[in-house]
Amino acid sequence: MWTVRRRLLSTDRDRGFRRRRVRAIVGTCPPARARSRAVVTSWPVRPGARGEPAPEGARRLVANGRPVHRPGRPAHSVNPRSTVEIVVHAADRHSERRFRPCSRAIVTFCTSPHKTEDGSISHHGGVMEPKQEPAARRSAPFSSARRVVALLAIVAGLTAVGLLVVPVAVPNLTAAMERSPLVPLMVAMCWVLATLSSVAGKRVICAGYLDWTGTATAHVGGTVANRVVPAGVGAAGVFVAALHRGGATTTVAAGVVALWAAAGGLAHGAGLLLGLAWLREGWYGVLAAVVALIVLAIGVRLIAIRIARAVREGRWSPRWRLRRRPPESDAVGGRIARLRSAVRDMVAVVRARPVMALAAVGAQLVSTLCLAAGFAAAATGLGVPVNLGVGMAAYLAGTALAAAMPTPAGIGSAETALVGALMLAGAGVGEALPAVLLFRAVILLAPVVTATAMGAAWLTRRAARCVGNVAAGPGPVVEAVAAPEPDPVIPAPSRPDGS
Known part of the structure; x- marks a missing residue:
């Protein structure tokens, strides 16, 4: 299970477009030495109402600086707690507000050869981390x-x-x-x-x-x-x-x-x-x-x-194949x-x-x-x-x-x-x-x-990163869930007199 902490990391203007850069840091479950591989399995395709196509180049997913161009294409192997970004381009503030929280990319993170974790990155997203189970908390020290x-x-x-x-x-x-x-x-x-x-x-x-x-x-x-x-x-x-x-x-x-x-x-x-x-x-x-x-x-x-x-x-059969060999143990044979x-x-x-x-x-x-x-x-x-x-x-x-x-x-x-x-x-x-x-x-x-x-x-960068994380402090933790669907419109029953 993954959680998302809301945090807007950077916002700037580029040639008349307002660009919001959202950064998600990938966290992995034990083993900590495993390297994760991000695979996009779903793509945010609409900026507003259901069925409305997204403009060309409106959004792109970036894994460690490399864009992921299409769903299902694996990004290159990334270290645990590495950077995955969704860059959103919108013409103005009004169209930027139309990007709903349910417009997100579903990313699969392979934390080990036989274990995968699914996480979602919305355009609001921030730092993405897995929930620590009791066993994981015990193994952290x-x-x-x-x-x-x-x-x-x-x-x-x-x-x-x-x-x-x-x-x-x-x-x-x-x-x-x-x-x-x-x-x-x-x-x-x-x-x-x-x-x-x-x-x-x-x-x-x-x-x-x-x-x-x-x-x-x-x-x-x-x-x-x-x-x-x-x-x-x-x-x-x-x-x-x-x-x-x-x-x-x-x-x-x-x-x-x-x-x-x-x-x-x-x-x-x-x-x-x-x-x-x-x-x-x-x-x-x-x-x-x-x-x-x-x-x-x-x-x-x-x-x-x-x-x-x-x-x-x-x-042809060489002589060494005809000689008897001493029995080998299972470990040596393996x-x-x-x-x-x-x-x-x-x-x-x-x-x-x-x-x-x-x-x-x-x-x-x-x-x-x-x-x-x-x-x-x-x-x-x-x-x-x-x-x-x-x-x-x-x-x-x-x-x-x-x-x-x-x-x-x-x-x-x-x-x-x-x-x-x-x-x-x-x-x-x-x-x-x-x-x-x-x-x-x-x-x-x-x-x-x-x-x-x-x-x-490496030690200098790590110390600077730790100091920056301590100074920033943890943000509020929210669940990475899809926005609720609107209730269907039920027509009112007609009266017997036809009014």
Whole structure:
């Protein structure tokens, strides 16, 4: 059950039209982390008497700034307590009064995968909230406690990252800025470009579950988590949590994360092959590596098609299928089944929408190339005797080798691999080490600084919103019910004399 608090939020004039903007804030029942999806099931079609059509453009429904053009069309996924507006345009005050309270939009809010709530937004409406049942009221303190615990965990994680990264990165960054102040700025700009590319790629593959802000937050948070948990596990966990908050199931989230990880693996493998070929043979080696990759891809595809056809016809059965397997528990079997289902779903999505796979691979490649350009700029700026192409090749090869030795934040393994790649290109240890330390210092500190700034901005907005709500105070609560229909007109009985 939903209630509406009457409150006129804003009124202004626009080109002779009086516009009333009514804002309804969507509230959801537990679970609080569920993201609601607004679906218009009925549309306000009359400004006055029954049957009178509404003028063109007289009213429109806006969900988080995006107009909903027709009934039944789902608005994009919105956060709990997000903004849904009905904007009413009327020529004058008289016609504005003709908009009756029963002219409203009926909106269905999916608060969980198996539960929906219906609410109505009239043009008088204000803040829209559900009535709290006793169970919901009892669970409210626990929800607040979970939020506090989550906030403390985030603060503890940032503190751990700072204690791990800052003592290693700050001295190297200070020494490098005294030597060449513009090089760290160039590396930081390349990191920003790489981050934008990754955010754009993730936004494409998780469209419908995360908006741009949620995608950027998940990516930066995952990058910070990788500073503590190695091998990309931290970033994958943060990405899955963000997708769950956006309404994705575990299978869908696993498929999206697997697609992104596969794209990253392809980017690292191609970078290793191309980087080593460039360092050893130059352009001829790169051309030979590209031809080898194309031939390998075609051969793998043909072999996979032949094996699938033979298995389907029963003419081939691998030996491992004939061996006896130990009995698996229900939990392990269920996990394997879910993993297979996630892989099948990912393959089906890629086949149905190959643009997603291309976008993921392209975003990973562009991000890797941007970071390679930053590394090459740092190397050439600090006097390492390599050109831009050789520096990028050294980064591609060194990063791929460092990924095989996962450590928290890549400290130790990444520096060793990058210094070795520069030495393979002809640089000395004394020349390569300052450039590698400068690059790693910027790459380690940039996500931490960005995450801290984003968290501070979020806390500031939340505090301002709380202060504004306290200052405004609650308004009178009225039920969101339709206006009563007028009583039918009953003709008076005629008299016997005909009068």
